[in-house]
Amino acid sequence: MALQLPTIFLTFLSTVVILASTTAGQPTSDDSDYIRTSCQTTRYPETCFATLSNYSATVQRDPGRLAMVAIHIALQHANHTANYFSNMSRNTDPDNKTDNKTESAALRDCSEVMGDAVDEIRESGKEMRRLGWTGESVRFQLSNVQTWMSAALTNEDTCTDGFEGVADGDVKDEVFGRVAAVVEVTSNALALVNRYADTVTG
Numbered sequence: 001m002a003l004q005l006p007t008i009f010l011t012f013l014s015t016v017v018i019l020a021s022t023t024a025g026q027p028t029s030d031d032s033d034y035i036r037t038s039c040q041t042t043r044y045p046e047t048c049f050a051t052l053s054n055y056s057a058t059v060q061r062d063p064g065r066l067a068m069v070a071i072h073i074a075l076q077h078a079n080h081t082a083n084y085f086s087n088m089s090r091n092t093d094p095d096n097k098t099d100n101k102t103e104s105a106a107l108r109d110c111s112e113v114m115g116d117a118v119d120e121i122r123e124s125g126k127e128m129r130r131l132g133w134t135g136e137s138v139r140f141q142l143s144n145v146q147t148w149m150s151a152a153l154t155n156e157d158t159c160t161d162g163f164e165g166v167a168d169g170d171v172k173d174e175v176f177g178r179v180a181a182v183v184e185v186t187s188n189a190l191a192l193v194n195r196y197a198d199t200v201t202g
């Protein structure tokens with residue numbers, strides 16, 4: 001699935017980044033507590049707080065903004081990881097007879113499904129950005145976001161499948177570690193979207 005939605009999403013990204021760098025006021029400890037409390041409802045609360053606490057002044061105790069920032073963070077992580085794996089798989093030399101073909105094929109597949117996850121997370125961010133602007137109900141739009149974030153999580157989970165037949169080693173360890181980290185931020189973003197959706201009645 002290749003989704004093309006650069007403009008709106010770039011607007012979303014720059015809004016998050018601008019809000020984060022200029023911040024309408026200094027973060028207060030209440031803002032920070034809000035993030036900590038919200039993170040308690042996620043599966044990886046420590047990762048959640050570590051990745052989102054810098055945005056407390058942007059979030060300002062708003063569950064919708066928190067979900068949006070979490071999606072932005074998940075997107076950055078997934079995109080970076082997809083690029084990284086793609087580069088790793090390119091660097092396996094096709095003429096090198098001792099190169100493990102299973103391993104490089106697994107890397108390539110992993111990079112592809114991670115790329116699909118990136119598209120789905122990007123689409124989620126776009127939908128968040130236009131909540132209430134499409135004529136559809138916000139609840140319906142949020143259900144789309146939930147669907148895409150769940151799909152992204154599933155794609156990330158399948159990323160390591162191709163490594164089942166690959167011998168243990170540095171590459172495999174590195175891939176599993178990186179995938180696990182992306183799964184954490186994506187799972188957290190989905191949990192925060194779910195939490196936000198619970199507050200929306202319209």
Ligand SMILES: *[C@@H]1O[C@H](CO)[C@@H](O)[C@H](O)[C@H]1NC(C)=O
Pocket residue numbers: 050051052054
């Ligand atoms: C949070 O901000 C501090 C200070 O600007 C920075 O050193 C740190 O790397 C940031 N953490 C994250 C996860 O972005």
Ligand SMILES: *[C@@H]1O[C@H](CO)[C@@H](O)[C@H](O)[C@H]1NC(C)=O
Pocket residue numbers: 075076079080083122
């Ligand atoms: C993903 O990474 C590519 C390559 O570094 C970059 O050009 C692109 O802007 C990134 N996209 C997002 C949404 O971060």
Ligand SMILES: *[C@@H]1O[C@H](CO)[C@@H](O)[C@H](O)[C@H]1NC(C)=O
Pocket residue numbers: 084087088091
């Ligand atoms: C790709 O991998 C090579 C070799 O491992 C490395 O030198 C290079 O910096 C990497 N490029 C990117 C964009 O990660």
Ligand SMILES: *[C@@H]1O[C@H](CO)[C@@H](O)[C@H](O)[C@H]1NC(C)=O
Pocket residue numbers: 093096097098099100
């Ligand atoms: C060939 O691949 C193996 C396994 O990845 C690696 O250890 C070795 O350095 C490579 N040889 C060359 C000449 O690139």
Ligand SMILES: *[C@@H]1O[C@H](CO)[C@@H](O)[C@H](O)[C@H]1NC(C)=O
Pocket residue numbers: 098099100101102103165166167
């Ligand atoms: C390549 O992977 C297979 C399957 O795990 C393994 O049996 C074999 O030892 C590996 N070869 C190298 C050169 O690492």
